[in-house]
Amino acid sequence: MTEASGGCQCGAVRYHAAEFADNPHICHCRMCQKAVGNYFAALISVPRGKLTWTRGSPARFRSSEHVDRGFCANCGTPLFYEDVTGTHVTLTLGSLDNPELFPPKTQDGMQGRVSFFHALPGLPDTGDTGSDDPEWAAAIAASNRQHPDLDTDVSS
Incomplete structure (x- = not known):
């Protein structure tokens, strides 16, 4: 599949994936819900050898014996799920610069799906x-520290 780059909200951690598995999906399991702070996690796998960290390094949390959850230590953006005994890293679709390239094809972890989904x-x-409030929009624009959805020479 398509090559793509991504990273965290502040730009301290960036990555490039040279190959993707054909498995964009959402996971409803409770562990994924907690890891991304949402009703589900949107994910896609990358062969470990095809993923390059191009800026910074993600922090890791060992959420179970075999799983690391990666995130930016500066801004907290969830970046990946990794079975440390496996061959792939599973990136969060929302951390991609262009997540629309990978619409989810399946759902997993249905036992945790919220009843109103x-x-x-x-x-x-x-x-x-x-x-909608022009003053509020101007204040946000003037103080926005979100990194753009592209590679730059520096983080925000």
Whole structure:
């Protein structure tokens, strides 16, 4: 599949993947929910030898005997799930610079799926972009420390 780059919100940790498995998916298990602070984790696997950390190094948390969860120690962005005995690193789709390249194809960990998950697409769209107040939008723009979705010479 397509090569792609990604990284954390602050830009301290960046990566490039030269190959992806054909397995973009979402996992509903409780461990993934806690690891990403959401109802599910959106993930895709990369052969370990095809993943290069191009800026910084991720921090790791050993969430079980065989699994490391990687994240940025500066901003906390969840970056990966890794079976330390396996051959792949499973990246969070949201940490990719262009996550739309990899729409999920399957769901896993169904025992942890929240009961209202099926109803989420039917929620009303309020049209709120989060920046309807011009003063608020200007304040956010002036103080935004989010790294752009591309490789740069420095982190934000």
